Amino acid sequence: xxxxxxxxxxxxxxxxxxxxxxxxxxxxxxxxxxxxxxxxxxxxxxxxxxxxxxxxxxxxxxxxxxxxxxxxxxxxxxxxxxxxxxxxxxxxxxxxxxxxxxxxxxxxxxxxxxxxxxxxxxxxxxxxxxxxxxxxxxxxxxxxxxxxxxxxxxxxxxxxxxxxxxxxxxxxxxxxxxxxxxxxxxxxxxxxxxxxxxxxxxxxxxxxxxxxxxxxxxxxxxxxxxxxxxxxxxxxxxxxxxxxxxxxxxxxxxxxxxxxxxxxxxxxxxxxxxxxxxxxxxxxxxxxxxxxxxxxxxxxxxxxxxxxxxxxxxxxxxxxxxx
Amino acid sequence: xxxxxxxxxxxxxxxxxxxxxxxxxxxxxxxxxxxxxxxxxxxxxxxxxxxxxxxxxxxxxxxxxxxxxxxxxxxxxxxxxxxxxxxxxxxxxxxxxxxxxxxxxxxxxxxxxxxxxxxxxxxxxxxxxxxxx
Numbered sequence: 252x253x254x255x256x257x258x259x260x261x262x263x264x265x266x267x268x269x270x271x272x273x274x275x276x277x278x279x280x281x282x283x284x285x286x287x288x289x290x291x292x293x294x295x296x297x298x299x300x301x302x303x304x305x306x307x308x309x310x311x312x313x314x315x316x317x318x319x320x321x322x323x324x325x326x327x328x329x330x331x332x333x334x335x336x337x338x339x340x341x342x343x344x345x346x347x348x349x350x351x352x353x354x355x356x357x358x359x360x361x362x363x364x365x366x367x368x369x370x371x372x373x374x375x376x377x378x379x380x381x382x383x384x385x386x387x388x389x390x391x392x393x394x395x396x397x398x399x400x401x402x403x404x405x406x407x408x409x410x411x412x413x414x415x416x417x418x419x420x421x422x423x424x425x426x427x428x429x430x431x432x433x434x435x436x437x438x439x440x441x442x443x444x445x446x447x448x449x450x451x452x453x454x455x456x457x458x459x460x461x462x463x464x465x466x467x468x469x470x471x472x473x474x475x476x477x478x479x480x481x482x483x484x485x486x487x488x489x490x491x492x493x494x495x496x497x498x499x500x501x502x503x504x505x506x507x508x509x510x511x512x513x514x515x516x517x518x519x520x521x522x523x524x525x526x527x528x529x530x531x532x533x534x535x536x537x538x539x540x541x542x543x544x545x546x547x548x549x550x551x552x553x554x555x556x557x558x559x560x561x562x563x564x565x566x567x568x569x570x571x572x573x574x
Numbered sequence: 575x576x577x578x579x580x581x582x583x584x585x586x587x588x589x590x591x592x593x594x595x596x597x598x599x600x601x602x603x604x605x606x607x608x609x610x611x612x613x614x615x616x617x618x619x620x621x622x623x624x625x626x627x628x629x630x631x632x633x634x635x636x637x638x639x640x641x642x643x644x645x646x647x648x649x650x651x652x653x654x655x656x657x658x659x660x661x662x663x664x665x666x667x668x669x670x671x672x673x674x675x676x677x678x679x680x681x682x683x684x685x686x687x688x689x690x691x692x693x694x695x696x697x698x699x700x701x702x703x704x705x706x707x
């Protein structure tokens with residue numbers, strides 16, 4: 252019998268679901284391998300449809316948990332699914348919607364001022380945006396595909412590993428997907444990925460970045476429009492805030508390869524404790540000057556470090572603000 | 575609030591500040607008992623993630639203390655600590671950690687009174703600020 256699958260999006264931009272449609276020839280293969288039972292974006296399925304389904308094999312869940320209905324859907328899917336997969340930075344780490352946690356909800360602020368309108372046309376908001384595994388009713392997430400949006404090759408690797416039992420015709424994608432060998436071996440032998448597998452590399456983006464690294468020296472912070480070299484030197488050395496050093500590898504350095512600093516959409520590599528701390532360490536230990544006043548001046552040029560270093564990971568990987 | 579005792583994590587460098595802390599005890603200087611000392615080989619090895627981990631595990635304040643500039647046992651380790659401290663302090667401020675909860679101090683091996691003074695001062699100011707969360 253074909254495995255039954257669900258594909259859903261909570262609060263997010265739905266780019267990860269579009270990635271699902273973007274797996275080229277894989278789309279028809281997916282239909283051969285699986286029975287798609289619930290996919291609001293494409294099939295127009297409703298919550299009532301989900302309630303009628305007793306059991307699902309795999310669910311690809313994207314988007315952060317920001318509203319009451321997001322949470323209800325996530326909890327229901329956890330109960331009905333054998334394997335719940337977080338697809339994309341939002342479901343995996345909270346993503347950009349997670350930056351909402353930096354501010355009090357607008358409704359709470361209005362209530363503080365005492366001018367809360369009587370009827371709000373807003374969906375019921377959670378008090379904090381969470382990643383999928385941060386929800387109380389969800390004890391585990393079986394696999395994670397990071398990225399913003401999750402890239403096609405990694406999504407297809409996850410689909411063929413979890414849905415097709417590692418037997419899809421496009422086995423070659425494993426090589427392209429840059430997965431660690433320890434993960435590829437059990438998948439290809441039909442055992443499936445190890446529990447909690449992250450479909451990405453284990454090192455930092457710098458490991459696969461094509462740029463030339465010399466000795467790092469950070470003189471002043473620059474914005475991408477102020478320094479652009481399509482190829483050549485390491486972007487961090489040029490004074491751009493490139494987060495490759497605090498970000499999990501797996502993309503192959505796509506952005507840095509074309510001169511755009513890494514923004515950290517894969518979350519932190521396993522060896523890093525906190526991406527913000529790593530970035531502070533990486534940037535500031537390369538300041539050229541040793542004079543306190545000058546260091547202070549460079550440090551004060553950085554604005555919104557929290558929003559920058561934890562752009563995709565605030566609810567899940569920021570040690571001071573998670574939970 | 576009266577029974578609130580702040581927890582301060584102090585990363586002390588093996589060659590200067592730890593010796594000063596030791597000597598402060600031996601010399602029987604009055605010091606607040608709010609400090610949990612972690613001896614490190616150099617203030618330069620205190621990665622910002624140690625500081626964040628201390629805060630996220632319930633510390634109310636973090637002190638990093640090392641040798642005076644120019645006196646580092648490893649030549650320039652303390653300058654590395656100094657360079658990081660500014661950006662780290664800014665990041666902590668953005669995340670809502672009050673100024674004064676994170677401090678970098680130079681305490682030489684011979685400055686045991688200074689160590690006691692820093693500890694007393696810090697525990698008093700953190701007591702005023704109250705618990706972190």
